[in-house]
Amino acid sequence: MIVRDRPNLFQLFFIVRGSIVRRILPQIIAIFLLSALIVWGHDERPNLIVAFNGSPLALLGIALSIFLGFRNNASYDRWWEGRRDWGQLVYVARGFARQTLVLEAAGDTGVEARKNLLRLTMAFAQALVCLLRAGSDENKVLRLLTPSEAEFYRAAQNGPDLILRLMSADLARLKASGAISDIQFQMLDISVGQMGAVQAACERIRNTPLPFGYTLLLHRTAYLFCFLLPFGFVDTLRWWAPFVTALIAYTFFGLDALGDELEDPFGHRPNALAIEALADTIEINLREALGETALPPLPQPQDFVLM
Template structure:
């Protein structure tokens, strides 16, 4: 996610970091070069390169912009739902740290069980980042807080966050079996863990169910065809400045298209994706504070104005 102050009017046009211009500028340049060739060829031989009335292009451009707007709204809804899910995970983690305070009223094994639950929560949020971003390396916290056997089982599991939830469930069952939790207290804590499972399922749904490919393909093709044919409709009216106008229009359509691609999969590592690793770090700090630790990890900071 891009984290920075709003640039002034000069830097607004010159800023490149965090924008989609790096992804789309080759396509924009191609459109501008094609426009220059069309204008030059028409001036040299109007019969060889005839121009057409620009009115149909205005109607097509209006329709295309509406459909691109619909797609971007759908992709932004996915991005915002992902942020809501991680906000819900933060809330459930705080609930777990607060609700397990009842275990400190009992003897030492109960307090150790509380610490185990909270540390498993730390492992859960960090491994969820790895799971959603298709990572293959365990984080340092996971390697520190889980035993060798648990790490092996985690890597062998087809759904590693679900395996960690099972470990949390086993810990709760042991505490309940030893009489440290009443049935009501066990039910409250189990619902909190179930809320984390709802978050994981929601994140996996977003990751595994993209916007229908046929819809995306139709918009991609239409945007390309429109921008490549646009010079034939503008050159008759704009003349030598056709490449500039076509470039601005291509930047708008290709930019909206590329931005929709980034927002469609909100858990990736593109500049406009969600900073789930930073949120996971925030949850870790909150949980370590709940354990009374004083040496806490630092909050994640943006690198080149991008927070991941």
């Protein structure tokens, strides 16, 4: 996720980090060179490189803009829903840390049970990152688990769900031993269920992309529009056509590329959500709730990017 102050007018035209210029630069250069070739060819061989009225392209550009707007809105909804889900996880984890204070009334057994439950909550947040973002560091999860739990985790197809089952099993044992009442068990179990709801919502976003046919239609139309644009304005713009075409290509290809990044909110691109930083924040908050003082600093953006 890009984290930086709003740039001033001068900085606005020179910022590269966080923009999509690097991704679409080859397409822009290709469109510019194609436009220059068409202008040159039209001057040298007007019978071979013909021009046509650009009015139909204006209608196509309007339709393409509407389609891109719909797709980007849908992509942003996915991005924002993912951020809401992780915000809910932060809220539930902090609330769970407060709720487990009732366990300390059961003496040393309750204190140890609270430590185990919050340790598993930290592990759940880190495991959810590994599930949603391929290539994440699983050592962040394994260092929070006991050797037997780590063995189960490696064998599990769904690591976060396994950790939630371990938490539910701990709560069931506490209830069976009389360390907590039925009401306290229900209160704590509801929080575990809310963590599971966050995981299910994030899995739905990750496993349900936007319809491929819709995305394919937009990609094809954007390329077709930019390739045809020089033919429609070569007579009116002359050697300005490559520059104007490149600017229009930057707008359409940029919106298309930005929609791709927002469609995958848990990916590795700079505009993805900072789920690793949120998981680290949950761990720091829960360690502080356990009374630890040697805490690492909160995650900070590196080169304006927080992941």
